[in-house]
Amino acid sequence: MSQTQIYLLDTYRGEITTRILSSGKEGARPWIALEDNIFHPQGGGQPSDRGWIGTIPVVAQRLPTIADLVLVTAADDTAQTALAHLTEGTTVTATIDLPQRLANAALHTAxxxxNATAGRRGLTYAGCNHFPGQARVEFQPSGPVDSAAIQRDIESAIRDLIADDRPVHASASGDGPRTLVIDGLCEDSCAGTHVARLGLLSDFQIRSVKVKGDRVRVGYDVAHAGLVA
Ligand SMILES: [Zn+2]
Incomplete structure (x- = not known):
């Protein structure tokens, strides 16, 4: 039986009751894999979801040796002992830290x-990091860089997009790869989590635009509406 990636279908699904599809150990560390998985593993610049299996604190992870499954591993030593007792076929309730998930989805969507607005200004995507407090997208410029103009242009364009409240669609695939579509703006291949509509992004700002070597680094902050920071 394969694992269904619920997190790719619904960013806002915070809890699920499902069975353990598989369990094992990586060295001394136990892991389990859920049949219906709601945990996003680190990737695409976005950090791993944290949460709980029952009351056991856990964090999502992928291992190169088990690449087709998203695993859940213990968040601390005590949890490691408890997680090791869970075996294949057991029904469990899994919960993610939903405020953390939504904060990450807001940063990732932004x-x-x-990327889309900078691409229209002669900047070519070169890398990203969507971790809270250090979120940035890096570009290679095609000519001289006017940092103040880039900051002003991108910030203004994105504020307009957020005010426009455009819907954010991801193609309905539980297995990926899938396409992320923001109407009239971009179609990107992506396995991250996204907000449902751009109007759910709040407090967006470009933190800085810096030139580092041959790259332009655009730092930014954003939150998910309705969450207390
Ligand atoms: Zn994405």
Whole structure:
């Protein structure tokens, strides 16, 4: 039986009751894999989801040796002992830290907006990091860089997009790869989590535009509406 990636279908699904598809150990560290998986593993610049299996604190992870499954591993030593007792076929309730998930989804979605708006200003995507407090997208410029103009242009364009409240669609695939579509703006291949509509992004700002070597680094902050920071 294969694992269904619920997190790719619904960013806002915070809890699920499902069975353990598989379990094992990587060295001394136990892991389990859920049949219906709601945990996003680190990737595409976005950090791993944290959460709980029952009351056991856990964090999502992928291992190169088990690449087709998203695993759940213990968040601390005590949890490691408890997780090791869970075996294949057991029904469990899994919960993610939903405020953390939504904060990450907001940062990641805004990364798409920065990429799309910067691309129209002669900047070519070169890398990203969507971790809270250090979120940035990096570009290679095609000519001289006017940092103040880039900051002003991108910030203004993205504020307009957020005010426009455009819907954010991901193609309905539980297995990926899938396409992320923001109407009239971008179609990107992506396995991250996204907000449902751009109007759910709040407090967006470009933190800085810096030139580092041959790259332009656009730092930014954004939150998910309705969450207390
Ligand atoms: Zn994405």
């Amino acid at each position: 990364g798409h907006l920065i």
